[in-house]
Amino acid sequence: MNAADVMSSPAVSVNPVTTVRAASAVLGDHGFAALPVVDDEGRLMGVVSGVDLLPAGMSPETAHSPVARVMRGSVISAPVTASPAELTATMLSQRLRCLPIVTEGQVLVGVVSRSDLLRILTPADAVLAARVETALRAYSGRPRWTVSALDGEVSVSGPFSDHAERKVVEALVRTVPGVRGTQVAC
Known part of the structure; x- marks a missing residue:
């Protein structure tokens, strides 16, 4: 079993030009903690979370700004071949609620959440x-x-x-x- 067997796919993501308000709506509609940000080829560029979006969304001046202004470009991700134990260790050590799963070319193929990992532990x-x-x-x-x-x-x-x-x-x-x-x- 590896990340491909555990992840949610296709991943819900936004691109860098998505507005803060639109990204906030996606986050709220799906109940996610964060969203991967991908370029036009689907390569992982960053992550934007509710913590990033809330301050920007509260201001009328920044609500229509692109997500690129508030996203975190330094992203921890895992390969499709990562084992559930490796995914769990990464998420716990880095205090992540979700972990983007990428191919060798950094193309986003899915996301693993804590609940995805708990599901495989629970018969x-x-x-x-x-x-x-x-x-x-x-x-x-x-x-x-x-x-x-x-x-x-x-x-x-x-x-x-x-x-x-x-x-x-x-x-x-x-x-x-x-x-x-x-x-x-x-």
Whole structure:
């Protein structure tokens, strides 16, 4: 497994002439911490973050300025061949929330975020069980049942008020994306 297997691709990016206001909109719309800045050939030139954009965007004089004025040109990136361990080490040591992934020619091909790395550390069944627990907690207001998952088959056990509640829980579990089957037991 390497960066190509973990990264989000294609990467959302801006170019140096994108305005501060437009880059702020992209950042806000996608919920990202930062955006890679690439030239017309897709080569990584810099990074612009919310910290860079906020002060510039607050001033009417600089809101329409190009991102090139506020971006950081010194960029830490990783090659497509980097392992998840290498990506994690780089991100932790440099305190990065995201890491651009580039080819040998510095062409941006993707971005790895902390959540991308966490996703590979968390088995799919654990994620599915957590989603079901969240749905059940929203229904009951508190954790009342034990949830486990194996290959998309979800088991829920614990006390039910009555047969109707058991059926509601079973139906609710089936609405969670990724659930292939349910088993509900007292």
